[in-house]
Amino acid sequence: MSRSITTAVSVLSMFVLSAPAFAEDSKDPIKLTLHDWTGQLITTKLMGEALKAKGLNVEYVPADYLAQFAGLKTGDLHVAMEIWETTGREAMDEATATGQVENLGETGMLAIEEWWYPEYMKEKCPGLPDWEALKKCAEQFSTAETKPKGRYLGGPVTWGGFDDERVVALDLPFEVVHAGTDAALFAELESAYQRKAPIIQWVYAPHWAPIKYKGEWVDFPKYEAACYTDPAWGINKSATHDCAKPRGPIWKVAWSGVKDKWPSAYEAIKRFNINNDEMGAMITKVDLEGQKTEDVVAEWMKANEARWKGWIGQ
Template identity: 65%
Template sequence: MNIIGAIGVGALALTAGSAAFAEVESTDPIKLTLHDWSGQLLTTTIMGKVLEEAGYNVEYVQADYIAQFAGLKTGDLHVAMEIWETTGREAMDEAFATGNVVSFGPTGMDAIEEWWFPAYMKDICPGLPDWQALNDCAQEFATAETAPFGRYLGGPVTWGGFDEERIESLGMDFEVVHAGTDAALFAELESAYQRQAPIVLWLYSPHWAPAKYEGEFVDFPDYEPACYEDPSWGINPDMAYDCGKPTGNIWKVGWSGVAEKWPGAAAAIEAFTLDNAAMGEMVGKVDLDGQDVDAVAQEWLDAHKDVWSAWIAD
């Protein structure tokens, strides 16, 4: 996957604008954050192009998924188009509590991020998808790097997710090995799947992978907020994170000053919506077909002008 070059923003940022439909409130750039997975790049590029069509200046800034909240609180960054309920809820709630970061509402996409295994692993590890069965055959997932523990291939370390904490709290004989990039994560899945090799890894939706590969998410104890907040809750009375990950919305959030400085842009960001199917199709074009993020985003805009035009209507 081409990350920054794919959307032509240079090393860190690009400022752009276009003829306005109406007079904009400020020509200062609206800073949209970019992360390290294709879906987020697409979401942000689509939003940025729509804002440019409305006459706003847009600046794309590469930022760490969790650490970006520091910039959103101070107003050095303005909008983050994808905060996943599955991994970003704690950071989001802490930022909301300051009053300096607000929600622009759901994106329309529903998030799942969880451990996943190919269907052929059921022959090797009977009892799957139950997490206890997974633990019973941890040695089947061991590599030279992790033996005698099984290897869980996690996402890039910046994604969060509390996988190390979960392994410890549930007493699992696994070790987390983080993929360096989103692209590396799915390249390793493709390689393992073609060889029918053992693998359990982080998979998420919306994405093309759950449709392309036959497999299942691991069934951990059901998530409850208390699981993350109260060590006494759950299977392990002494540790938190002894449960599955939450599921739910993917949120748009931003600096609280956006609505005052750029009210028209704030309204457009709130109106933005996509569904899992549309996003999965676009991510597939980027990751599987090698198409440029900017081109895929523009293709969607060209085909759905009636949709996004409503986002910036007076």
């Protein structure tokens, strides 16, 4: 072998040895959490099926909305596609402050979760949407079990939301009754609306309910962060939560180890983006038209191939 060839081989060998190794995704399953409302199931399946198309091993794991953070911190769970500013911000901030969980940015959807009533209830409680009207006409929202107090139908307990605390802080003559499931919550709204029966309950957006039904969210004192932590804030100087729920983005979060173990999934999740109108349309197909979640997801992915392939870098 000539000196020039030997030198060339040596240089090439040095280059190969010193070149950075490109990280590959682990073959282990990346675990995406599933919760108990339709929109979150859709969001998660959209991301999960896109990751599968890239060749990743994806596992869907049912988990409680707020309790899931314990698993995200330890790495037993890996990705949560919907943390709502309205109900999950405190838990998310606590988790990310540990360094064990990372906020991967906004989903593109904007969240509202608040007390909501059908438009026909304004005839019985004309001061609405001002929250103080509820003090004068609570009995108009009562049931046989709560009378003379009004009944507020809240979401499942696992959703958080501080409705019980809000009732106490604002001295509202209401009892909070929690629906067992997302389906039960909106089945009761459907029934009440058809009968023009009294109801005030948790309604959120993006969702089909505030599109299908005419109604309004209650105007509580505007939320500020201090409302949830400082009793001196607001109209009740001895209690927290004397305000509305926050409004804002729906976030994506992940175990902090995702970026090293599944680097391409990490980047894809950060790029995921969908808006309220798109999500509302898909939820409608599942909840009102009776289509399967998997079929709705597949239909969207077929119609938006360039979009989700952009998420996964293809």
